[in-house]
Amino acid sequence: MLFNSLDFAVFLPIVFILYWFVFRSSLKAQNFLIVVASAVFYGWWDWRFLALIAFSTLVDFIVGKQLDKVEDGYKRKALLIVSILVNIGFLGFFKYYNFFLDNFITAFTFIGMPIKENSLNIILPVGISFYTFQTMSYSIDVYRKKIKATEDFVAFSAFVSFFPQLVAGPIERASNLIPQFFKKRTFDYSQATDGLRQILWGLFKKVVIADNCAEFANEIFNNSSDYGGSTLVLGALFFTFQIYCDFSGYSDIAIGTSRLFGFSLKQNFAFPYFSRDMAEFWRRWHISLSTWFRDYLYIPLGGSKGSKGQQIRNIFIIFLVSGFWHGANWTFIAWGALNAIYFIPLFLLGRNRKNLKITGLDKKLPSLTESLSILGTFSLTVFSWIFFRAENISHALSYVFGIFSKELFEFPDFSLFPGAITLLVLIIGFLIVEWKGRFGQYGISGLEYIPSKARRWSIYALIILTIDIFGNTSEEIEFIYFQF
Numbered sequence: 001m002l003f004n005s006l007d008f009a010v011f012l013p014i015v016f017i018l019y020w021f022v023f024r025s026s027l028k029a030q031n032f033l034i035v036v037a038s039a040v041f042y043g044w045w046d047w048r049f050l051a052l053i054a055f056s057t058l059v060d061f062i063v064g065k066q067l068d069k070v071e072d073g074y075k076r077k078a079l080l081i082v083s084i085l086v087n088i089g090f091l092g093f094f095k096y097y098n099f100f101l102d103n104f105i106t107a108f109t110f111i112g113m114p115i116k117e118n119s120l121n122i123i124l125p126v127g128i129s130f131y132t133f134q135t136m137s138y139s140i141d142v143y144r145k146k147i148k149a150t151e152d153f154v155a156f157s158a159f160v161s162f163f164p165q166l167v168a169g170p171i172e173r174a175s176n177l178i179p180q181f182f183k184k185r186t187f188d189y190s191q192a193t194d195g196l197r198q199i200l201w202g203l204f205k206k207v208v209i210a211d212n213c214a215e216f217a218n219e220i221f222n223n224s225s226d227y228g229g230s231t232l233v234l235g236a237l238f239f240t241f242q243i244y245c246d247f248s249g250y251s252d253i254a255i256g257t258s259r260l261f262g263f264s265l266k267q268n269f270a271f272p273y274f275s276r277d278m279a280e281f282w283r284r285w286h287i288s289l290s291t292w293f294r295d296y297l298y299i300p301l302g303g304s305k306g307s308k309g310q311q312i313r314n315i316f317i318i319f320l321v322s323g324f325w326h327g328a329n330w331t332f333i334a335w336g337a338l339n340a341i342y343f344i345p346l347f348l349l350g351r352n353r354k355n356l357k358i359t360g361l362d363k364k365l366p367s368l369t370e371s372l373s374i375l376g377t378f379s380l381t382v383f384s385w386i387f388f389r390a391e392n393i394s395h396a397l398s399y400v401f402g403i404f405s406k407e408l409f410e411f412p413d414f415s416l417f418p419g420a421i422t423l424l425v426l427i428i429g430f431l432i433v434e435w436k437g438r439f440g441q442y443g444i445s446g447l448e449y450i451p452s453k454a455r456r457w458s459i460y461a462l463i464i465l466t467i468d469i470f471g472n473t474s475e476e477i478e479f480i481y482f483q484f
Contacts, residue, residue: 001044003253031158038161049125057160059086060135064142064149083139087132096328127167135160138174147175155181164257168250170268170288185262195259201444202252205245211472212423213242224399228407239389240382246480271438274359276373278342279352293318316340335387
């Protein structure tokens with residue numbers, strides 16, 4: 001079920017009414033309703049894959065309980081390995097089986113030993129990369145004795161399958177989300193209105209910016225050999241805003257929806273395109289995944305300890321794995337490697353933690369130095385997204401070479417892309433709102449502090465009108481990260 005669908009517009013009020021008016025007096029009943037609602041939400045796409053979530057949930061619930069009981073180090077490690085093998089096994093089979101098989105066949109064909117291809121027509125379950133990481137982190141934290149295992153299977157199932165963030169995150173930690181299923185929840189009007197405000201902003205980002213950018217980005221990327229350098233730059237820019245507004249828009253809707261039910265999820269995006277270097281960008285982009293890899297892979301590898309060579313190795317591993325997490329394609333690995341190359345000079349110079357405060361603190365506009373830093377970081381990000389969006393490495397390279405053509409310094413022919421100029425104006429307006437709202441959790445969070453109710457509702461009406469006029473609402477377009 002898509003957030004930007006009529007189905008969800010009907011589904012959400014029904015669950016909300018049942019949650020607060022029918023099951024309000026029973027915490028267990030509310031948790032059970034969340035499990036059922038999550039099953040309906042996910043099963044709307046393909047009910048057959050509910051079995052995967054159920055099995056992963058059951059395995060990690062049992063593993064967690066046993067880890068709390070067992071003291072023997074070898075047995076505890078064996079239990080953890082069971083959890084990791086089950087989760088990574090599912091992920092590896094559904095997401096990476098054909099990738100490894102195809103590359104295995106290519107390698108043997110290259111050395112003159114062709115092997116008969118036997119790829120499977122495997123459907124990738126939506127959200128598998130997200131919920132497997134979420135439930136696996138629970139087992140790891142119990143193993144490390146950072147948290148106690150839960151005895152309540154319903155609450156644990158709700159944690160794994162919580163429908164607002166089930167399909168594309170944020171990837172929540174058990175230490176933050178599970179305790180919320182054991183606290184009595186009372187309806188908070190201000191929390192609910194803030195949730196609706198964040199949902200509205202997420203929908204704006206998705207249907208007005210992301211979906212319209214997708215139309216132009218797809219046209220230019222899919223026919224890149226037909227266009228000159230300036231048009232290819234335009235296509236990369238459109239994809240840059242498409243992926244940000246699509247993914248952060250999903251996160252906004254997920255976090256806002258959670259607030260309607262009395263839950264607080266972690267911020268997943270902190271205005272990353274205002275970053276002044278790539279280290280800051282990665283502290284602000286897909287925060288739940290970046291911190292997951294930091295805590296469960298980078299630090300166990302040694303983190304910033306050891307020799308410089310070991311530290312650089314760890315950084316490369318993190319970025320390469322992060323790229324591979326996104327999909328079974330060498331383009332994602334190249335994207336990860338490129339970001340590692342961006343990051344390592346900052347690390348070696350000790351500048352990777354230089355920009356920790358909000359950009360333009362106590363200023364209406366960034367300074368000249370900050371502006372140049374933001375522009376430079378944004379340019380590097382745009383370049384790396386080319387590899388992320390390309391169909392394969394050959395396509396990515398031809399796209400890059402196409403940019404550096406004689407047409408690079410020519411003005412793009414906007415007559416080929418009706419509506420592109422209007423979209424660029426909308427993007428500029430969007431960036432202005434995000435800049436003014438950068439101190440909050442999302443772009444328009446500051447509206448709650450406007451004392452005039454008439455003024456607040458006028459702004460809400462303007463956003464809704466913009467969605468109605470410019471939003472790509474004629475079709476239900478999936479979120480990009482559903483494929484990951």
